[in-house]
Amino acid sequence: MNSLSEIRSFLLALKQMGIEDLVVKTERELKSFIEEVKKCNKCRLAETRTHVVFGEGKYDADIMFIGEAPGEEEDREGRPFVGKAGRLLTRLMEDAGLKREESYICNVLKCRPPNNRDPEKDEIEACKYFLFQQINFVKPKVIVTLGRHAYNTLFETDEKITRIRGEIKKFRDVNVLPTYHPSFLLRNESKIKEAMEDFEKAKYLLLRYRH
Numbered sequence: 001m002n003s004l005s006e007i008r009s010f011l012l013a014l015k016q017m018g019i020e021d022l023v024v025k026t027e028r029e030l031k032s033f034i035e036e037v038k039k040c041n042k043c044r045l046a047e048t049r050t051h052v053v054f055g056e057g058k059y060d061a062d063i064m065f066i067g068e069a070p071g072e073e074e075d076r077e078g079r080p081f082v083g084k085a086g087r088l089l090t091r092l093m094e095d096a097g098l099k100r101e102e103s104y105i106c107n108v109l110k111c112r113p114p115n116n117r118d119p120e121k122d123e124i125e126a127c128k129y130f131l132f133q134q135i136n137f138v139k140p141k142v143i144v145t146l147g148r149h150a151y152n153t154l155f156e157t158d159e160k161i162t163r164i165r166g167e168i169k170k171f172r173d174v175n176v177l178p179t180y181h182p183s184f185l186l187r188n189e190s191k192i193k194e195a196m197e198d199f200e201k202a203k204y205l206l207l208r209y210r211h
């Protein structure tokens with residue numbers, strides 16, 4: 001299955017059957033898949049977005065960071081975590097000895113909610129299939145969820161981030177470390193120390209896997 005039209009037909013056929021469990025296996029399939037996602041209009045956010053922000057990073061990264069949704073700068077540039085919160089994320093990664101260019105970074109929602117409002121439940125429901133495809137493809141050893149929406153989407157729960165941050169969980173066989181969203185940290189600088197501890201823990205999980 002190589003051409004865009006074949007992928008499109010295949011996805012459409014799956015959708016008509018009520019099945020959305022295509023597993024994107026090759027980099028070429030992923031690129032075709034991304035082109036499809038860029039045309040997505042499964043939820044209302046398609047009407048107000050500038051760009052679909054699929055995600056970026058190493059396709060075989062050992063560590064994956066999942067945020068909530070693109071913000072204003074991300075929507076403008078079509079890249080995740082490039083604004084102020086993104087710069088903080090990069091700093092937290094670097095301070096813990098993690099390299100942004102060796103990670104994979106994405107969000108639960110691929111389009112920006114107007115005025116950066118919280119994602120609606122039906123928007124997450126419509127979009128989470130793309131996130132699960134990304135996880136299937138990258139096959140990270142460690143996932144860091146940034147903020148409650150990423151964690152709650154993976155575990156289909158409704159936890160508060162202050163209750164679960166720093167606790168190691170398993171999603172399928174992947175270690176998941178929930179921590180604060182960098183945008184929250186920009187508004188609550190006193191929590192940065194806790195976030196730094198979480199990033200250190202993520203680095204430790206990664207080293208433990210590698211040795």
Ligand code: SF4
Pocket residue numbers: 037040041042043044045046052109110111123126127
């Ligand atoms: S947020 Fe997700 S489901 Fe909604 S239009 Fe964008 S890509 Fe599609």
